[in-house]
Amino acid sequence: MTITPPALSVFEALESEVRxxxxxWPAVFDRAQGSHMYDEDGHTYLDFFAGAGSLNYGHNNPVLKRALIDYIERDGVTHGLDMSTTAKRAFLESFQNNILRPRDLPYKVMFPGPTGTNxxxxxxxxxxxxxxxxxxVSFTNAFHGMSLGSLAVxxxxxxxxxxxxxxVHGTPMPxxxxxxxxxxxxxxxxxxxxDQGSGLNKPAAVIVETVQGEGGINVARAEWLRALADLCERQDMLLIVDDIQMGCGRTGAFFSFEEAGITPDIVTVSKSISGYGLPLALTLFKPELDIWEPGEHNGTFRGNNPAFVTAAATLDTYWADGQMExxxxxxxxxxxxxxxxxxEEGSGISYRGRGLVWGMEFEDKPRASAVCKRAxxxxxxxxxxxxxxEVVKLLPALTMxxxxxxxxxxxxxxxxxxxA
Structure with missing residues (x-):
């Protein structure tokens, strides 16, 4: 396939260099369906990226699209802050019935701003x-977001x-x-x-990814995660699992920590929780930790009702019978x-992963970028x-x-x- 890079345009003229x-991927994309994207020149691309893990059920999933269109057409509430709405109620009931209760997880649900870093x-x-x-405490090669608190870990x-x-206020461990x-x-x-002479302030919590996505698809062993949970309990530290990219079924089970048999104190979820690529984020925590004062952490867009609609449809469609895992x-x-x-065909390459998140690491580090370019x-x-x-990351849709x-x-x- 011959790709003609788009001519200098409004993107280069107006958009920030931060892009x-x-x-x-020098193309102007126009449509997307399932696991394919299409540019305005008619080229077709198979998507092994899935919106950085935000599209676990593919682009414009027809079941979720239908639920969203029906909701919009009946003038369902679009913006509701943290007011009670029928869309939020439907999501919470579905989340409780399909996810929390079958796993015997006691979590309270908090809606922060609709991004993972929030x-x-x-x-x-x-x-x-x-x-x-x-x-x-965080870990080497961790990634938890781009706002200041998240960057600190x-x-x-x-x-x-x-x-x-x-x-400040973050300490990395191996x-x-x-x-x-x-x-x-x-x-x-x-x-x-x-050691009272170590200089380490007693941590409030430890935050960890079970699989480090941005860090290079580094997979934590189940026994390592269990030992970490035990250490946190013995040392009076809370355990936070960042499941933003690896949750919502990416590793198989809905939560990536299920395989290890642990119950974190706090869990962060975003990316594919809406199922449709709409912004939505959850912070889950054990009930005894719910000591917030009303409005102590809020945000204008913490009640994304269209995302509640597609999220509920996702859970009811894909997580009611255990087949997705x-x-x-x-x-x-x-x-x-x-x-x-x-x-096996080449040399200087290794692979690792879980479920439908995989990485190929190249000893010749620049080669990974060259592979992505040629792909x-x-x-x-x-x-x-x-x-x-140095790692080529594979995040295909779960529905591929x-x-x-x-x-x-x-x-x-x-x-x-x-x-080569």
Whole structure:
């Protein structure tokens, strides 16, 4: 496929230099359906990116679209702050019946502003308020958002530098396998906690991703997560799981921490919770932590009613019978087989992942970007991750067919071969 980059236009003339994805994918997109996007010149692209994990059920999912259109056509409330609405009630009932109650999770539901980083900010604020301490522990290569509190617990040096001020009250610790198995899990962390001369302020909480997406698809072992939960309980620290990208079924189960058998104190959810790509975020926490004063954390767009409509439809359609988890795990095995074949064909490549989130790491780090560029030219959308963009990240929709997965893996294999 021959791609003609769009001519200098209003994007270059008016839009800020901060734009990023459009630089790697120089096309003007016009339509999207399922796992395909179409540019204004008629080219078709298979989407292995899914809105950075915001479109787990594909573009313009017809079931969710119908629910949204019906709601809009009957003049359903669009903007409602945190007022009680029928749309919010339907979502909360569906979330309780399809997600919380079957998993015996006791969480209260908070609607912060409708972005992932706002859910994280609310989680950090609540942890500090509950424990009366300032320090938060995060992990190497973590990513939790671009606002100041979230950046303080994010590892990436480039993103942190954009803050322009010191990012304080956060302390990084080694993520699972950071030392390639040479150091006992949490040896350093626990020693600092118990040593009165360590200089580590007693943390209010620990925040962790079960799979570090932006950090390079680093997968935490279930036993590591269980040991972390045990450490937090013994040391009187709250455990926050950031499930913004890995939740909503991305790893198989609805919550990515289910496999480890833990119950975090606080969970952040966003991206695919609306099911349709509409902004929505949740901060979930155990009832005893609900010590907020009314309005103590709020936002004009915390009641996104159209997102409630599609979210409820998503849960009722895909999470009422347990089939989505089985399908995702099966599709994940298919992707793993494809990546294994690619890595066996070449050298200097490794892969890792869970469910339908996978990464291929290249020893020749710039090659990952070259692979993504060539894949785009061949009609496949994939992006890089990792501290040096050395990992090709795969985030296909959970609803992608086996045939579409095979097609994407074939394109990816060709892109790898042609950049060797």
């Amino acid at each position: 990023s994805y459009c630089r790697g 859910a994280v900010e609310a989680a950090l604020k609540l942890a500090r308020k509950v424990k009366g301490r300032e320090s938060i 994010t590892g990436n040096a480039f993103k942190r530098a954009g803050a322009g001020i010191p990012l 993520f699972d396998n950071y030392f390639d198995g040479a150091v006992e899990d949490f040896l350093w962390f626990e020693r600092l906690l118990e 089985k399908q995702t795990l099966a599709r994940g095995e298919q992707v793993e087989q494809g990546l294994r074949a690619i890595c 785009f030219e061949l009609g496949l959308l994939v992006e890089t991750s990792g501290p040096e963009s 067919t086996p045939e579409e997965l095979d097609e994407g893996l074939r394109i990816l294999a060709r892109a790898v071969r042609e950049t």
